[in-house]
Each structure stands twice: as C-alpha cells, then as structure tokens.
Amino acid sequence: MTLFLQTIPVSEAVRIAGELSGPMPEELVPLEASYSRVLARDIFADIDIPGFDRSVMDGYAVRSSDTTGAGEAIPAMLRLTGRIVMGGRADLSIGRGECAYIPTGAELPEGADAVAMVEYCDMLGDQVLVKKPMANGENIVRKGEDFSSGELVLSAGRRLSIQEVGALAAVGKKDVPVRRRPLIGVISTGNELITVESVPRGSQVRDVNSYMCGSFLQSIGCDFRLYGIVKDDRESLGNALKLAKNECDGILISGGSSKDDRDMCADIIRENGEVLVHGIALAPGKPTIIGSLGNVPVLGLPGHPASALVVMMIIGRPLFLGMTGEKEISKRLEKAVLASNVPSTKGREDYIRARLIDGYAHPLFGKSGLLNTLVRSDGIIRVPAGSEGLEKGDEVEVFLW
C-alpha cells in the first residue's frame, strides 16, 4: 500500500497546468457585450484620435502671441469674431488681435493655437479681456495626440476593463474579437455527499464544491456546467468523466476524500487519457491531479472545500487562464505585515488563510474543513517551500481570493 503520493514542487505544477491547454477559438461580440471578455487580437487605431486639434476647455480660441505679457492689470484685449459650435467644422479663422468662443471638445479654428479659459477672461462689449498669457498649445489636444492612426491601442490577451472598452469604441470596433469562454464541466465525487436541498443524516455532508468550483470558474471568465454528485465507484466516475469530456472544454473534479478514491480517479483518467501530476508539495492540496482526457484538461481537487479553493487559486487559475487566453493577469497580490508567526514544514509550500486589517495580515489557522474561516479570510499567504515558517512583522504578500 503506497500511502504517500509522489509530489512535485508547486512551481513545476503551475508550469504544467499553464501549458496544458491553448486559448479557445476567437469569436466576435458586440462592443456593448465585450466588458470583461478576453481580447483575441491586437487592436490598432483606425484613425487619428482626436481627428482635429481640439479644445479641452470652455473658453476663447486665441493666438498665443497676442497674449504675451497679459495679466490682471494689463489684460490682452481681443475682438470676439464668433462662436464655434460642437461637431461642426470650425469655419472661422482667427487673425491677429482676434478670438472666438470655443466650447470644450470643439475644433480649434484656423489661426488659433491656444484656448484661454473663461475663468481668466472678461467681456467688454465685443472685446474679450484675457488676463493671463497663453502658451502655444495650452488647453488643446492635438490631432492624433491620443492615438495616431495605425498605433497599437490594446494587446491581445487583455481582459477588457471599463476604459479599454472605451478605447475600442474610439477606434471604431463595433464588433470585438474575443476568446470564446471555455465551458468547464464540474463534478463532485464522494459517497458522503448529498444535494444542497437535502438535510444531512449521520455523516452525510452537502455538496459545497460544485458551487464553489462554478463560482471560481465564473470569476476567471469561464462558463460551467454542473454534473452533480457522482458516487465513488469506477463506473459512475468513468461515465461522468466521459460525458463531461464530450460536452465541455475542460473538467474540474473534486474529491473523493480518501486515498483509495483519489487513486481510482487518477486511474480512470490514466486509462482514458493521461495523468501528468498526482501529488503536489502544497498544503493544503497535496492530492491534486493534473491530467487530460484527449485534449480536454482535467484538474482533480481535494474534497475539502477550503483545500479545494487553495488548489483552484494556485493551480486552477494558470490552467484555466491558459484556456481563456488572458495574459496579463489582474493584480491580486496585496502587501501586508504579518500579525503573528506562521510555522511551516520545510519542503512544501504552505498556504495560510489570512484576513487583512489596516495593512496587517492576520493568519487564520482554521482546520482545512472549516468554511467559517474561509468566509472570513481575504486571501492566502504563501510560505515558500524552503522556509520553516514566517515571523510576526515580516512583510508578506497576500494572494487575494
């Protein structure tokens, strides 16, 4: 009886997970549905933005040379020749000693090279008194200053943010090339599991992992399909894996909780595909399985919800982000000062749940089965494999949930 799994270092498991699958095919979605989707292609500006010299203030379009030396006491006096309207061609021309009213965003008229803010001007009949010297280019955005035609605006692999969707609008991308969201099948195994709507008797427990796995997958941009609770027997497990393989792009399976059940799961994957990793030097999360059925990646998680979540974060993220195509991963690390000592075992990476309060990371030493500390935690602290623990006062990085 082999009681110990062959474990590999976390960094090696992360590399294998990240390389297990390539990005999903591309699809076009309307711009208004592109927020939070992963961009599939580099995007270039189709035009100069702005397409004209533009005022960024409400004020008066002037020739800056006319305002040299102007001040409160001796303002420059300019003749108001007209009013520029938004969205129309600026058909005025500003000669020496002249100015025109210009609203924010309008096109600078010919001859003008600056805009004097209304706050620094007074009206006197048809004359405008400018009480401040203006520099050439002041309060103006030049044609192409934001993006020039042909310039790279966004790189493929970005999960689109609010302002990136705005940039896509500016460069005319009504339909956006994004990666299809991978569909991941979620399987919970364990003879002790019952559905959420049931009331546990004896040592039964409700299926928590199906819903945590689904939420995790959503959080990183995947769709999911629940295959429910599967009994820990060879036939049930084999059938569920085959069904999910045929219907999905990837599989996330959690449990069984015991050593024998985990071996059975790995055996079935090996018979129908490949097991690349079975055992990681990671606590919690040692009995993790990384494999594939055909070209469908499979991640096997421990059955305990808190352990399962750690493995999802550390191994599942790189694996499934490889499929979503997201490259520049959103910042999820927060620096903090450790509020108490964290003991650890050399030779494996330990992840300790922590709560962040005013810049301090408070380790929560809950037993791995507790949802309570999981809910109260903000993320996890990594204790490197070479370390025997961390000390109170150490600066640590908290990997936020």
Add this chain to the structure above:
Amino acid sequence: MTLFLQTIPVSEAVRIAGELSGPMPEELVPLEASYSRVLARDIFADIDIPGFDRSVMDGYAVRSSDTTGAGEAIPAMLRLTGRIVMGGRADLSIGRGECAYIPTGAELPEGADAVAMVEYCDMLGDQVLVKKPMANGENIVRKGEDFSSGELVLSAGRRLSIQEVGALAAVGKKDVPVRRRPLIGVISTGNELITVESVPRGSQVRDVNSYMCGSFLQSIGCDFRLYGIVKDDRESLGNALKLAKNECDGILISGGSSKDDRDMCADIIRENGEVLVHGIALAPGKPTIIGSLGNVPVLGLPGHPASALVVMMIIGRPLFLGMTGEKEISKRLEKAVLASNVPSTKGREDYIRARLIDGYAHPLFGKSGLLNTLVRSDGIIRVPAGSEGLEKGDEVEVFLW
C-alpha cells in the same frame, strides 16, 4: 450669463448620491447563479456544520490517552478494529488500546477523541504503531464547530464571493434571496457624437461614453440599456429621458460638453423632477448633475470620457450601489508612494490618474480628453480639497479602477 456653477463639496455629493435611492426588490435565484449577486437577507445555519465530529485527515481514530508519551522510539501499539467508511454512520466503537482507520471527512467513532495521521503510524500485523502523542481533539472538527445551527452565516448586502457561495451550499440555500439587478438607461448627448461604426469627419467624435458607462455599470452589478446618441436639443433630450425613466430603474447621461447644453439637461430634469446637485468641487468632474425623475435617479456626467469615468467612480458608485444593495464595498484602495509632485488647486478635490509600479504611484498628467493615459492608468489619486498638492514621497491611496 452665469459662467460658474454653484459647487458643493465631494463628501456632500457622495452623501446625496448614496441616499438618492434604496435597494432594489428581492428575488430568488438558483445557488449556481448566485455568484457576484448581492444577498438580500441575513442567512443563518439551518443545521450544525459539520453535523458530526469529523476527521480532517486520513489516519487512525484513537483515544488520545492511549498515545500519551508515544514517540519514534516507543510508539503506542493499538489494535486495528476496523475501517470507517465515508458517508456511513460510524458504527464502530473504540475501546482502550484500540483504533480504526478513518478517511478524511468521515465520522469519528464512539470512544475516539483524536485522529493520528497515517504519516505518524506504521502497521505491524493487525497492530498500528502510533509514533506521536495525540491531543484530545487533534485532527478533528467538532459537530457545529464550523457553523452551529441558527448561527448567522452571511449578512445581507454582501456581493457573494466564491467562498460565500460555498457557505450558502453548506447551509442548504438552493435558492438564494438576492437583490434584483437594477437596469440603468445610458444616454450620450452631444451634437459632435457619431456612432462607433461611423468614420468621423471634421470635428465629429465617436461615442465612447455609452460603452464606458455600460461597462462601469456591469462592473458594479447593474444591467444597462443603451439609448444611443441624443442630440443636444430640448425635445430630443426630453424624450430620451422620459423613455429611459419609464423603462429603467436609473439613468446615466453624459455630455453635452458645453455649458449651455449642461444647463439644458439640468433644466429638463428640473421640469420633470428634481435637481439636487449641479456642480461639484471636483476636478475633473465639476459640471456633474445629481437629480431624479420621479423615483428614478439620474446622474449627469461630463462629456469627456476620462472625466466621466472619474465621476462614475466617485459619485456613480455610491449612487448605484445604493440600488444594488451592496453594503460592504469591495476593497479598491491600494497604498503607494507618490513618484512625483502633484500640484492642485485648494478648495476642490483633484483626482489624478496614476499607474502603479512596484509600490510607487506614477501620476499621469494627461489632458482630460485622452483615452491613452486612461487606459495606461491603474486608478486615481485623490488630492483633498484643503490641500495645495501632494509631494513626491508622500504615501497616497490609489483608488483602483
């Protein structure tokens, strides 16, 4: 001609925005669709979790008193009486000098009070050698230790995280009471605006704000409906506002860019409802309008995309989160050291876009119309109203996008 708006302090505007509307009505959604939704009611545990004393390790259920003084040299020798199975009642009873194999998650048998991990045990015939003294309760979670029946598990107002969805599963919430997502109508005004699919001529610009507003609303848990580009005339604007008021729970309108257009928008809101704020001591974002049409809140943003985004973040968030019902707002502040001086004007709050690199906040002094710096920025730095600026080396908080 009134060139200056009556401005109120940011804190006052935030308070007014937050109180403008109450949370949406409650609805039930299936647990698997509850991730990222806002919980409408406090949730209590319906049962003890776990419902039994549970092992958190693969190992041997023992009486801890049998292992007193055990060590590598002199292990405790216990007779293996059986094997506990997952999900079944532990019908074994452990007497003095006895033990039973127990998998992770299984019910502790009567008589036992600890679990010795397999790693610290050896088999010798039907005897188990335990090489470590076990404490009462070691490697065990007690009945009700995670959540006890009737205990508060989650409070109303939480936007459900991965692990919170897990906690709901554990307490049997197959259907989850959440707040309905508010539907917000989005209107872009400005005679200079053209649709994204058009190519600008002269001083026309593509409508960026409709898509930025929609993305922003999604990011905070709202749905949105685009009403497209509305011309800056009284009739078009009035009709669009009335239509959106009848179909939506709130309205987000951006532009017109000029003073007159802004006044027109405020006038129309006043004629059909109420204007509470017109002008905030905020840069960018001074010409913001907060009002309502009947019981439908309206937020009027400046036309420039970068200014619009700042106002969405500072004023729009509290306003629309009041509707989504989210109470404990996700952490969006990151501490950083200012990498260069930031000048400011006393008497107003300035928000400067910044990029975060290795703990330093680099201010990006882009002109307010530039999308380029907006895309490159990670968030904004607040310069308080009483300050004349911030100095290089100051510790600042970056409000992340």
